Amino acid sequence: MSRPIKPSRRIQALTGGALAALLLAAGCTSNTPESDSSGDSGTKANAASSNDETGETVTIGFSGPAADHGWLAAINSAALAEAEKFDDIELKAAEGTNDPSLQISQIETFINDKVDAIVLLPTDGAALTNVAIKAMDAGIPVINVDREFSSPFAARTTILGDNYGMGVSAGTYACDLIEKNDINDPVIAEIAGIDSLPLTQDRSQGFKDALASCDQTVDNRVAAEFTVESGEEQASNLLQAEPKIDIIWNHDDDQGVGVKAAFDNANRDEFFFIGGAGSANAMRWIQDGEMEATVLYPPTQAADGIRLARLIVQNKGLSDLVQVEVPKRIVLNAPVVTKENVDQYIDQGFES
Amino acid sequence: MDAAREGLPAQATGTDSAGTAPSGRGSGDHGVLGNLMGSSFGRNLGLVVALVLLCLVGIATAGEQFASIDNMLTILRLASVIGVVSIGMTFVITGGGIDLSVGALVALCSVWASTVATQTLANDYHWIVMVSTAVLVGVGAGLVNGLLIAYGRVVPFIATLAMLAGARGLAEIIAQRRTQIIKVDGFREFFGGSVLGVPVLVIMFVLVSVVGWIVLNRTTFGRRTFAVGGNPEAARLAGIKVQRHTVMLYVIVGLCCGIAAVMLMARTTTGSSTHGTLYELDAIAAVVIGGTLLSGGRGTIVGTVFGVLIFTTLSNVFIQNNLSSSAQAVAKGLIIVVAVLLQQRIANRSDGT
16 A cells, blocks of 8 residues: 655646546545645655544535435435544534525525535535535635536535446446346336436436447336335336336335335336335345345435545545545446345445 | 405306306206206316327327226326325315315325334234324314414415425424335235225225215205305305314315325335325316316316326326326426316306207
């Protein structure tokens, strides 16, 4: 691990650009904290970091959508729990809301309060862009979580799950299933989330593109609303539209509870059922053999956002990167959880 | 109530010109059977035409897959929950009120009836505990609505708007925004099962509709509902206890929400604070295209049932054809307008003869 390399301008330029890193919780912790970590003075800064040592107190404003959905609830609770772990973080958490104008006023309050950093999971990325730019102009770094702003000037760092990648993972896995099981002319169905959200469109596009690589297309597509009830309704209708389905990808494990209920109500299980997000329910189904796989969309992004905000304010970098500054953009990986590796992920599964 | 009173005389004359005022009901009650059949048939003809057209489109585009018994039962099963809510809504709207809190009440009932405590109790005794919890919560919330409106003199729109926010919030607090999975076996088996091939949910919908029809059209309570909705002042002068009657109407819709919550819990095997989202609008849409007058005084259970079936069939046909939900929303809007226009034409014509 020890790399006695002086961080040069070139390396900074190389790594500082479009850097996509898998951020592991373990990656930020270290065994032997050292006193000096500010990149430009120490040569061992990246080998052993002092990132977790208590530094100057950082006031972080956190605002996210209303936790009316298991994944969002997990996002919020993970963020609050992460802030608790650090003595030098003072967290101001705004009440979760689905109303963009209320969220804008929350951010304005943070700006007036002169917080040191803002971690923001916008209800709608585009709608919150202006106020985020305002915060940045006021010298407050904004960490954009999950739903992206429409301007690159609105955030110091963006950390997000890979929605397109989720679709690709699901599609690639579907292709593997088709090949492995030698399915001729497979019927592939997709149960999407709220269709007007860019994240849903990205997931669907990724799924479509990955399927195209094995010459397949989505035969039936319905869109639910991330709620159990809509999942049940859409899945019930979907099952009636096709007498036999080979593969179903459901974007979201929260609505998946309803989707599963619809399968059980109709006594249908002839297909491979692939989920999305990675709820604890889904992982238990995978263990029980009632579900084939689920594609992970980590609910720890806001928690990572809190950590990044602290590092940025304290002028620290990510200890496992050579680069001395926190990257501009971090895209999380979207692995496929199957019966083989479910034990490895089940602790991260969120209760919906 | 005051606002409703002011608006009502004008509406009542409007109804008279359409010939379907409460008096028309009354005469049908005593008159020849054919007369009643003729008028209600005429009123519902637009809906029948719309539903048949939808089914024809379904058969033309999806063929056997659409016309299969399985699919028909699926449509009916999906229509059941919102159907029961809409029956309750028909009563309040006919009685000159409105209930915006139905979706939130369904959520609250479902959450309250599926808490760990309730489920443990249900496991120890019987799943009937869950059913009665849901129904009691619904009736209780309806009672609060009714008392606020009748005796607190809060406008129905505002009172139930407050309940919409309050009940949904309470549901979130109780459920801690988690989805509560129902593990009481008897419950799922009973409500998820079917009798002679007909899902229990559909049977419940039919029962609620039939009881609703009888109560509205064949009892004093029903006649009083038309009177209170048509002209509360006249109803009061005629000796009807308008306030007590209004409370009863909101209790009825609360009861329907409780029943609907039980059905939804069976359908999804969960209780959740996100259940019943936008039910208030779906129910009002179904009631209104069914031919119930939004300002009260005229109401039809049969029309409401058709209204619900039209919307449920619509989404089924769209999914059968793999069309997007956005196109579905556009079609839904069109259907509301076309059905109401058709209905007015036919009603006017049948009155002319």
